[in-house]
Structures are given as C-alpha cells and as structure tokens.
Amino acid sequence: MTGFSDLTRLVAPRSMVIVGASAREGSQGRRLVDNVLVHSGFDGEVYLVNPGSKEILGHPCYPSVADVPASGIDVALVIVSAVHVLPALEQCAAKGIAFAIVMSAGFAETGDEGRHMEQAIAALCRRTGLRVYGPNCPGLVNLRLGLGMTFSPAFKDDLNSGAIGLATQGGGLGRTVLQALSFGDGVGLWCSGGNECDLGLPDFIAHMAVDPHIRVIAVLMEGVKDGDRLRSALALARANDKPVVILKVGRSEQGVKAAQSHTASIAGSARVNSAVFRQHGAVEVQDLDELSAVARLLAAPRPAAGAGLAIVTFSGGTAALAADIAGAAGLPIASFSPSTSAALRELLPAFANIANPLDTTADIIREPALVTRCLRLVCDDPNVGAVMFPIPMDYAGITATMAGAIIEAASAQAKPIVPVWMSRRMGEGFKAMEEAGLLPFLSLTDCVAALRHLWPAAAPAATASAEAKAPAAADAHHAPSGEASSAALSESDGKALLRKAGIAVPEGGVAGNDSQAVELAKAVGFPVAMKIVSAQIPHKTEAGGVRLNLADEQAVRSAYQSILDTVSQRQPDAVIDGVLVEKMFPAGGREILIGVHRDDAFGLVLTVGLGGIFVEMLKDVAHRALPIKPQDASEMLRELKGYALLEGVRGQAPADIAALEDLLLRVSRFATAQGPRLRELDLNPVWVGRDGEGAVPLDALVVLDPAH
Known part of the structure; x- marks a missing residue:
C-alpha cells in the first residue's frame, strides 16, 4: 500500500504486552486483562507489566517493559496515567515493539499540556519507527479473530x-x-x-x-x-x-x-x-x-444494472404509501416481467394487485407459505434488484409465521429482502427477523433512505439540512481580509499569471493616461470595459472603479477620468497603477464563478457555481479538492441546481460546457502548480458563450502568500 504501513501485526498480533495490567476488579487495567486473557480466543504470548503485582490470573507481572524477557513483540497495550505514557513508549521503542495502542486519556483533548505530551509521542514515532494507535481511545477489536484489545466491559457481549x-x-x-x-x-x-x-x-x-x-x-x-x-x-x-x-x-x-x-x-x-x-x-x-x-x-451484492426495487406487502394502503415514499426519493421501481406476472396471477387471489407494488391481499395471512413462494418469484425476476417487504401491523403468532416465511425466502436469495416492521408492538416476528440477520427497519422513510444508496443516482449530492447547517467558512470564495488582502495581485498582474499558465483572458492592457486608454481601446476593438488597477482594491466595483460597454473614444476618455476621480474619493490611500482597458464580451453569455481557496483539512479546494443571484442567494455551488480529473469537472457542473441553464432553456442555445470543463481543469493545474503560495483565486464572472464560443474569466483576483 503506497504511503501506508502494513498493519497486520497490529490487527492480528501473535504477541503482546499489557502495560498497566491490574488485579483490581472493575479497573480499566483489569478489564483489559480479562478481555485479552479470558474473553478473547487469543493463543499467542501475553506479557503483563505492573510494578506493584507479582501475577494476575496466573500470569507473571514485570516491573517495566524493559524487564519483559521477550523481544520482537507485536503490540503493546498501554493503559497507564498520561504522564507515564511517554516513558512506557520509549521503553517499547527500545524493545523493538512494532505497535502500541494507547488507551490512556488526558492528552490534546484536555488542553496545552496534554497537547505537548501528544506531540512528544508523535516525535518519538518519527524518531524510532514505533507506530502508535491513540491515545484517548477504547482500543482495537478484531471480531473475526475473537480478539478484544480493549478495556470495554461490553466486548464479551458484542461478538x-x-x-x-x-x-x-x-x-x-x-x-x-x-x-x-x-x-x-x-x-x-x-x-x-x-x-x-x-x-x-x-x-x-x-x-x-x-x-x-x-x-x-x-x-x-x-x-x-x-x-x-x-x-x-x-x-x-x-x-x-x-x-x-x-x-x-x-x-x-x-x-x-x-x-x-x-x-x-x-x-x-x-x-x-x-x-x-x-x-x-x-x-x-x-x-x-x-x-x-x-x-x-x-x-451484499449490488443490484444489476437496470434492476429496480420491488415492494411486496399484504396491505393495499401500505403498498401505496411505500411506493409513494420510494418514488419521491427517486428509487427505480421495477417492472415485473410477463412470466413473473403470470406466475403471481396463478398463485394469488384474483383480486390481488399483481403490479409493483405487489399487494398480495390479507388472504395471504391464512397461508404464509405463499409469502415464500411470492418472494422467490419476485427475486427471480431479472428486473428486480432488491425487495422491500413492509409489515404494517403485528398479528402475534400469525405475523411470526409470516416472518418465518420471509426468513426462509431470504436465506435462499442473493438479492436483499428488506423488511419494514411498522408497528410499535415488537412481536415475535420482529425478534425472529432480527436474529436471522434481516434487521428490519422501523419506518418506511428510514428504509428508503438506506435503500437509495444501492442505486447511487437516487442518492442526493448533499442534503438540504447539511447545506443549511454548514459553517460560514464553507463560503470561502469571498474576498480575503486582513493580511490576505496585502498579498493580492492587481487584476492585470493576476491575469498575466493566468495567461502564462494557458488560461485565456480578455485582450487588453494598462493605460497610464486617457490617450493610452484610447489607443488600447482601438487596438482591441470597441466596445471595451475599463477597470482601476490597484493591488489595494480587490473589489473594484465597490470603489467605483469599473465602467462597461464604452463604445467610442469620447466615452473612453470620460470613463478614464471618472474612474480616477471616484476611486480617489472612496479609497484615497490606494496606490493606482493605471486603468485596465479590455475587450468587452457580448451580452447573452452565462455568468459563472470559479474560485480556489485553502481548506484547513484538504488544502486547495475548487469551487464552481452559476453567477449572480445563484451564488449570492441560493449558494448554488459545487466543490472538489485539487487536483481534479475530467470526470470531476463534468460532475461538478452537473451537481449545480441551475445546470439546466447551461444546457439551454426556453429556446436558449446551450452554453459551451466543454470549454467550461476545460477551464476548470486548467484552473486546477494552475492552482496545483502554485502550491502553498496560492491563498485564493477568484474568477468572477467567467463569461461562457454559446457552444463553441469558449469560456473566459472577465475578472480575476489572485491572492498569494508573501511567505512563499
């Protein structure tokens, strides 16, 4: 495993030492000893360390890890007070022990002193090669081997x-x-x-x-x-x-x-x-x-491609409710094959609903064997990938018999049969299905929420509640503040950096007077856009530093002076490098936001969203950690609630989605190449023309870290 250590000796050790083993009943050290020596099926060597005891459960105790006579031990289980953990681990490292599981608490979760002790453990690991699991953990449980390296009193009951x-x-x-x-x-x-x-x-x-x-x-x-x-x-x-x-x-x-x-x-x-x-x-x-x-x-085995959900029950109302909830969640509802429908029609009463959802009617209660036969027929249908069987009420022994029939059918099927026990009266039938491993759900909604993950297309990209509760830091595409602003490049310098990286930006240049502005406008062609150039003004519109759709020389001269006058009033301390004159892109293009920010956990993260109100009001954005692949670029756009606007609605021509995907990949490469010096990138708006016309950032904010 590239970049990851082999943990075989940790999860399946052949020898271990328990540091902090105790003879005192009820103590964590004693429960750990009991779990390893009494409740586990461990047949390897176990050494106990406790300077105050001679032996525990017939096993000798040693004063310290250094005194243990064996070498090459796989795992040390450490459960001593926090201040004694580091010395014990130093002895483990000196002894050549491969892994240590530190269950002791009192480290970084308690404050600075504990954090410093934890940092010392990490340094020991780097220096010696000892690998440490923990601290502040309940241990490790390998139930396949019946091994509980834990102090939990529940281990012996959860096997x-x-x-x-x-x-x-x-x-x-x-x-x-x-x-x-x-x-x-x-x-x-x-x-x-x-x-x-x-x-x-x-x-x-x-x-x-x-x-x-x-x-x-x-x-x-x-x-x-x-x-x-x-x-x-x-x-x-x-x-x-x-x-x-x-x-x-x-x-x-x-x-x-x-x-x-x-x-x-x-x-x-x-x-x-x-x-x-x-x-x-x-x-x-x-x-x-x-x-x-x-x-x-x-x-369990996943449903085959094209196979959907079958709903089987003996209540018409329950069948309708289950189908409604499943349909609203986007689950694919299977259509029975003609042969399945014919076989069910022969098996069930004439008034039974043979379609999916299948209502067998309450008559089936009198002959539970029909349940097994129905489920076998449904599961054998190639159009069916999974079966949900809602049970709306408990009929005591009758329902228990029906549960037995469901269990019998499920035992012979590779496809999952998922019961839903809808009554609050937990009868024998519920217990029987639970113990048979069917683990019945208690509500249709919960069942559907789980089943939708068998069909990934039905699972939402993110729940509304999670979006609503997301911390404010999620919207990190907004402008930087404080120290970050001092590292912002001017728009012209930022675009020069992008152009060098192969990202197309509008034609133009920086004018130092109104005559230069006119010459630049003639060179790129009217109409033009004009914007103030200053590293101290990342938000040019708020400073009054933007003029658009300038169609002739006089408009350009007037705009030049107007921009300087307005900016000098609103931000008198800003250093002005000039005025950027650029080709104005035609109306009708879609506005897109593309941004990169640095996330505390995942580093550089790319954000894309539809511009205007879709970002500010609806927060219609998608994210990916960098670098991204072509599939990521495509999926990001299709996650947007307003993606249909890019495809074209009400007679609009489709936008150049291919060019936009290519731009996302170019931005990914640019940001990744910048590495730690890139603090933020904000391309807003990005103009996206009709299919074949391209995608071009009209404005660019690049913030670099002065320390890199």
Missing part, C-alpha cells in the same frame, strides 16, 4: 462478526454501530483511533481496503487530521471496490465545536467534506442508524 470494517475516532458511538449490527453480517474489524497522534482513520481505511475479509467500510468521523492521506485511503478503497460509508460529525457550528473538543482535530467545512467524499466515491449518511443500515446493505 457478532462479519464483512463490515468499522473505523471511528470516538469509542462510544462506534460501540453503538457495533451493537446495531449484532445479527447478520456484523463488524469483523473495529479500529477506533481516538486522538490519532500517529495512526489514524486513513491508515485504518487503507488497511481495510486491502483486507480480503472486509467487503464494506463504515466510517464515523469527527475531524480530519490529514486530508491528503484521507483522500489517498478513499481512493485505495475505491480502486479495490470496497464501498466506504461515512457519517461526518460537525456539519453545524455546534457540531464542529463538539468534535474539536472531543478529538482535538480539524472538523472542516461541511460542504467541502461532502464534496471530497463524493469525489472519491464514498457514501455520506446523516445518522448512526443510516450508517449501520447502509453498510449492511452494501456488504
């Missing part, structure tokens, strides 16, 4: 394994997901990295991406420590066809603060986070129930 990999930063919510998957395909490996001073989510995702026992990766993320490594890990998962399902905490200002106080990391902008996940094929969900449900669904 259902499966093909789902779980990577989290917090421990409590990770346990919630683990317990939500107590039946059926469960969690095979759970990595919960806490403060991530060394190893973190990208490392765990990358390991799971190449683990042959993992089919889908569920991620519960509070903050982004290293955006580039996260992107690399997501790309690795995508390359290995491992779906990644992410729940990102911190979509609101309150959530950001909570995430930072918990794991002391960067929460990032909600919109940028969502865009990066989408860019790398990850599925973003909105709550814990959806995280576990979607992970479980994606662990």
